[in-house]
Amino acid sequence: MHEMGITQSILSIVLDQAKQNGAKKVTQVNLEIGEMANIVSECVEFYFDIVSKETIASGAKVVIENTPLKAKCSTCGHIFTVEDYSFICPKCNNISPNIISGKELAVTSIEIE
Secondary structure (H helix, E strand, O other): OHHHHHHHHHHHHHHHHHHHOOOOOEEEEEEEEEHHHOOOHHHHHHHHHHHOOOOOOOOOEEEEEEEOOEEEOOOOOOEEEOEOOEOOOOOOOOOOOEEEEOOOEEEEEEEEO
């Protein structure tokens, strides 16, 4: 249920940015959520409807881009998509890659009136 707290933080960011830009209404919120963030996108969408009630973001569409977990091998430099949380490089079998995407949690943009 940590999605509720995260969604409240997202709303706070959205409202702060909307206020700074003189918005009368927030119509869309665009998010990027990485696979390793362990956040259920549908829960964020559901909770956003609840926590945004009676704010200028009420009724805003939430668009989520889910970012896959990718890693770069620290030995051979091969970039690969991590599947089933197996961090073994498919090219050289190294087991200590650097994660390059999949941990994101960001408000990428908002659309306002």
